[in-house]
Amino acid sequence: MKITKQDLEKIGRFTKKEMSPDELYVFSLILCDNDIDRDGEKFTADSLEKLASLIIGKTGIFDHNMSSKDQIARIFDAKVTRAENRLTADGETYVFLSAKAYMLKNEKNRDLISEIEAGIKKETSVGCSVKSIKCSVCGRDIRSGACAHKKGEIYDGKKCCHLLCDPEDAYEWSFVAVPAQRNAGIVKAFTPAAAADRELEEYRAELKSGVISNAASLIPQTGRELINKICDSLHLAELRELRNSLKKDAERNSPLCIQLASPEKAEKETNSEYII
Ligand SMILES: [Zn+2]
Structure with a gap:
């Protein structure tokens, strides 16, 4: 060019x-x-x-x-x-x-x-x-x-x-x-739609697996199927919020995790972030 x-x-x-x-x-x-x-x-x-x-x-x-x-x-x-x-x-x-x-x-x-x-x-x-x-x-x-x-x-x-x-x-x-x-x-x-779709799909899957793994340790009595259903019903921003709050709770419950956790990229707490 x-x-x-x-x-x-x-x-x-x-x-x-x-x-x-x-x-x-x-x-x-x-x-x-x-x-x-x-x-x-x-x-x-x-x-x-x-x-x-x-x-x-x-x-x-x-x-x-x-x-x-x-x-x-x-x-x-x-x-x-x-x-x-x-x-x-x-x-x-x-x-x-x-x-x-x-x-x-x-x-x-x-x-x-x-x-x-x-x-x-x-x-x-x-x-x-x-x-x-x-x-x-x-x-x-x-x-x-x-x-x-x-x-x-x-x-x-x-x-x-x-x-x-x-x-x-x-x-x-x-x-x-x-x-x-x-x-x-x-x-x-x-092909913008295809690119955006893949991004979103991957992002959603990543958030969902974060929710599932943290839920397993925080609320082990709750079945995975139910957690799955909850995740699927959420908007991307809500899913992200849920993942973040569960992660925080899990870290609070496990001091060892905090010590081992690498400093994470600061994420905004507003539920308005998107990767499009
Ligand atoms: Zn309406």
């Missing part, structure tokens, strides 16, 4: 020294869209606009591998695009958030850059927090408990979903490697 003068100016806000185009590698990627994912949730078009401003300056990681600290790219530009000829599952004009990122063109990044160019690294995810999650039918915040609608069910001909509204922060974005043959190119080949 050719680096324009405007690109260089925007990148300059994040680099300590002025960079020449030869030192940089710039690529485009799509981060998320307004279609309903398998968890029955979607960003609104307004949320995407907000995310576009929040994501600028954020660094991305590859394959969720936090240890490869040198392999990072930073988003320096982002925009929301309307695809007038495409509709979402709930009949809205398809809107997506795309970004431009740069990384250093050095020896360490050489393989990664070739992979990006070959279309191997293409699926992305964004970690962000939202202020509210609203029911698409009645507009109530689903965390208020006042909404009786069910995700995925049809009301007046429209499928109910949860709207991720008012993003407050975007933490990071990441690139997930997939085989090159499946699709080619970064922007063109992007």
Whole structure:
């Protein structure tokens, strides 16, 4: 991708020294869209606009591998695009958030850059927090408990979903490697729904196993099947809250665990965090 003068100016806000185009590698990627994912949730078009401003300056990681600290790219530009000829599952004009990122063109990044160019690294995810999650039918915040609608069910001909509204922060974005043959190119080949679904599925499974293992030690009389059912009925944010509180209780009950536990990444206590 050719680096324009405007690109260089925007990148300059994040680099300590002025960079020449030869030192940089710039690529485009799509981060998320307004279609309903398998968890029955979607960003609104307004949320995407907000995310576009929040994501600028954020660094991305590859394959969720936090240890490869040198392999990072930073988003320096982002925009929301309307695809007038495409509709979402709930009949809205398809809107997506795309970004431009740069990384250093050095020896360490050489393989990664070739992979990006070959279309191997293409699926992305964004970690962000939202202020509210609203029911698409009645507009109530689903965390208020006042909404009786069910995700995925049809009301007046429209499928109910949860709207991720008012993003407050975007933490990071990441690139997930997939085989090159499946699709080619970064922007063109992007399948946001599939990427987001997998992320969410993995995240849900991780939270669930955390709940199950802590519940086994804290409330051993409660059957695993019941715990499973409870987990499945919870919203992702609620499941996360339950996992966190059980984990804290378990640590309190077991001083040895505290001693052995490695310092964990600080997690916000608000139940509004999402990995999308
Ligand atoms: Zn509702």
